[in-house]
Amino acid sequence: MFSAVKTTSIFARVSRPLHYHSFSTSMFPAATKMPATRSRRSRPKGPPAVRSMASNAAATAPAPQAAPAPAAAPSSRDESHFSARRFADAPISEASKKGIKHEHLSDVQAATLDYALSGLDLLVQAKTGTGKTLAFLLPAVERLAKMELVNRKISMLVLSPTRELALQIEEEAHTLIANHPFKVSHAIGGTNMNASAKRIQENPPRILIATPGRLVDHLENTPGFVHLFSDLKVIVYDEADRLLDQGFRRELDKILGYLPDKTKVKRQALLFSATVSEEIKGIAKGALAANYKFVSTLRADEINTHEHVPQQSMIVPFSQHLAATLSFLQQDRVLHNGISKAIIFLPTARLVGFYYEALSHLPQGTLPKLFEIHSRKSQPARIKAADQFKDSREGVLISSDVTARGMDFPGVTLILQPGLPPNSEQYIHRLGRTARAGASGRGIVILDQAESFFLRDKTISGLGITPIPQVATPGLYHLNDADLQTAFAQTQQVLPHVSTETKGQAYRAFLGVYNTSQKSLRWTRDDLVAAANEFAVTTLGWTEPELPEIDKRTIGKMNLKGVQGLNIVSIERPPRGQPGGSPVALPGDRLASEYCTVAPYILLP
Numbered sequence: 332m333f334s335a336v337k338t339t340s341i342f343a344r345v346s347r348p349l350h351y352h353s354f355s356t357s358m359f360p361a362a363t364k365m366p367a368t369r370s371r372r373s374r375p376k377g378p379p380a381v382r383s384m385a386s387n388a389a390a391t392a393p394a395p396q397a398a399p400a401p402a403a404a405p406s407s408r409d410e411s412h413f414s415a416r417r418f419a420d421a422p423i424s425e426a427s428k429k430g431i432k433h434e435h436l437s438d439v440q441a442a443t444l445d446y447a448l449s450g451l452d453l454l455v456q457a458k459t460g461t462g463k464t465l466a467f468l469l470p471a472v473e474r475l476a477k478m479e480l481v482n483r484k485i486s487m488l489v490l491s492p493t494r495e496l497a498l499q500i501e502e503e504a505h506t507l508i509a510n511h512p513f514k515v516s517h518a519i520g521g522t523n524m525n526a527s528a529k530r531i532q533e534n535p536p537r538i539l540i541a542t543p544g545r546l547v548d549h550l551e552n553t554p555g556f557v558h559l560f561s562d563l564k565v566i567v568y569d570e571a572d573r574l575l576d577q578g579f580r581r582e583l584d585k586i587l588g589y590l591p592d593k594t595k596v597k598r599q600a601l602l603f604s605a606t607v608s609e610e611i612k613g614i615a616k617g618a619l620a621a622n623y624k625f626v627s628t629l630r631a632d633e634i635n636t637h638e639h640v641p642q643q644s645m646i647v648p649f650s651q652h653l654a655a656t657l658s659f660l661q662q663d664r665v666l667h668n669g670i671s672k673a674i675i676f677l678p679t680a681r682l683v684g685f686y687y688e689a690l691s692h693l694p695q696g697t698l699p700k701l702f703e704i705h706s707r708k709s710q711p712a713r714i715k716a717a718d719q720f721k722d723s724r725e726g727v728l729i730s731s732d733v734t735a736r737g738m739d740f741p742g743v744t745l746i747l748q749p750g751l752p753p754n755s756e757q758y759i760h761r762l763g764r765t766a767r768a769g770a771s772g773r774g775i776v777i778l779d780q781a782e783s784f785f786l787r788d789k790t791i792s793g794l795g796i797t798p799i800p801q802v803a804t805p806g807l808y809h810l811n812d813a814d815l816q817t818a819f820a821q822t823q824q825v826l827p828h829v830s831t832e833t834k835g836q837a838y839r840a841f842l843g844v845y846n847t848s849q850k851s852l853r854w855t856r857d858d859l860v861a862a863a864n865e866f867a868v869t870t871l872g873w874t875e876p877e878l879p880e881i882d883k884r885t886i887g888k889m890n891l892k893g894v895q896g897l898n899i900v901s902i903e904r905p906p907r908g909q910p911g912g913s914p915v916a917l918p919g920d921r922l923a924s925e926y927c928t929v930a931p932y933i934l935l936p
């Protein structure tokens with residue numbers, strides 16, 4: 332029944348790493364290219380685009396009807412992604428109907444239900460926050476309800492790129508199947524392996540939601556685990572483009588290698604995401620049957636997944652990112668009558684730690700309650716913060732990209748992105764944490780001049796992002812010099828209270844993350860180190876006489892050997908399994924005072 336673990340990748344056709352906007356013209360089958368920009372005219376009435384990539388023929392689907400909310404009307408509810416089709420009239424079981432709390436199917440649910448119920452493989456693209464989770468769960472559960480299933484086997488596997496998202500999907504599945512004789516469970520990293528193996532094997536769930544790493548771990552190391560999948564009927568890839576990119580490729584190959592060979596068994600594959608590049612469409616074919624349908628609820632000429640979310644940009648030096656962030660958080664509170672719920676997305680976990688610690692030291696009442704989620708936190712702490720932020724009416728979540736995709740935090744009013752987003756897809760997914768299920772919300776990206784190339788990106792430049800004005804403008808955030816200066820003074824007060832350890836970690840994280848974008852930033856290695864050192868002094872408020880230490884091995888890995896201006900140390904590593912390790916200083920120039928070259932506050936142009 333089981334195929335041997337394959338040594339060649341099902342994705343082997345693609346041998347190079349994925350870069351955003353690097354469309355291949357030779358490696359993938361011809362596919363319809365989307366235009367670089369789209370006109371911002373309102374959406375015409377008519378069905379969403381539903382295309383079969385295999386045949387490239389247009390197909391019809393139930394039609395949602397409504398115009399998008401105007402950009403400057405933040406409080407109006409956007410009904411444009413709901414269809415006229417009602418769950419009560421849908422060809423689904425009473426058990427499922429009882430588990431669904433909504434009245435109308437959303438666009439994506441209406442456009443995919445019949446195809447998915449027929450058992451076809453699907454690749455689906457729909458805007459963030461439009462109900463993709465139910466769009467894959469409902470038809471899959473309905474199909475399972477009609478099948479003869481082998482006892483004590485997992486029939487449906489949902490793969491999620493993050494642990495928090497896996498738990499959220501599990502919760503939604505739990506509600507949906509409340510009246511079915513099914514159980515749902517999860518297998519995610521950061522939890523006890525033995526306990527989760529015991530839970531799953533002793534009482535195998537019909538539906539398993541898993542993160543790839545932990546699933547591979549179980550398949551490889553938990554005796555008998557692989558046999559649970561011998562009757563697998565449906566596999567779902569949520570955030571499919573993320574799961575199919577380089578970061579997860581190895582795990583996915585291993586997982587598919589352990590599952591029954593899809594050419595020999597009948598198994599439905601459902602791939603969903605808000606962003607599906609042409610490149611991903613090519614790769615996805617490896618996971619889909621030849622007759623699969625590509626369903627997009629975006630119009631053929633629409634690349635803008637977020638025209639209903641007003642987005643603004645602010646170009647200020649790195650040294651003012653924290654102050655600008657603080658000022659917008661305070662403005663959001665005023666705009667929402669004191670009830671503001673914002674998320675700050677930062678490039679790395681360590682920068683999240685720095686922002687969290689710095690903002691925590693503001694006088695009580697300056698901001699609503701702060702929450703922090705990133706990969707350096709323990710899993711229980713991550714889950715607790717996510718749950719609490721979900722349930723809060725107001726608050727500020729400071730997060731790395733672990734919550735950028737799929738997380739459904741109700742009522743988020745503002746998404747702030749200080750610092751270069753990793754790519755246009757991630758920008759869109761982060762922004763998608765607001766304005767969900769027809770609600771309204773705003774987004775602001777804060778960039779240094781060196782990072783401003785991001786706004787000229789092919790996709791980003793089509794999103795209608797407008798610069799933050801200095802003067803108050805109805806329906807927009809603004810920032811004038813005086814407000815920025817006030818916020819800057821507030822941040823200066825808190826920086827001395829942030830620990831040296833946190834600052835050192837943030838400094839090294841800055842070097843690491845901007846090292847990978849050197850080419851786009853048009854920085855030499857010297858420019859990078861100079862920017863990081865300036866960041867340490869002017870942004871982190873580094874006051875030690877010497878710059879933060881950096882391990883010589885890290886310097887090697889970053890290819891920064893020989894660059895002046897680094898405080899290189901050699902960390903003596905203790906033998907494996909023993910704690911400790913102390914830095915030994917190496918010769919080099921490392922005086923922090925040399926990097927206080929700019930005035931920490933520069934007036935806006």
Ligand SMILES: Nc1ncnc2c1ncn2[C@@H]1O[C@H](COP(=O)(O)OP(=O)(O)OP(=O)(O)O)[C@@H](O)[C@H]1O
Nearest residue numbers: 433435436437459460461462463464605737739768
């Ligand atoms: N038919 C519906 N009517 C009203 N609300 C719905 C409907 N379907 C789902 N929702 C709600 O919409 C919100 C967003 O749904 P969901 O998280 O599935 O979005 P998504 O498209 O998967 O978003 P993302 O792209 O961020 O992963 C949830 O709160 C969900 O309960």
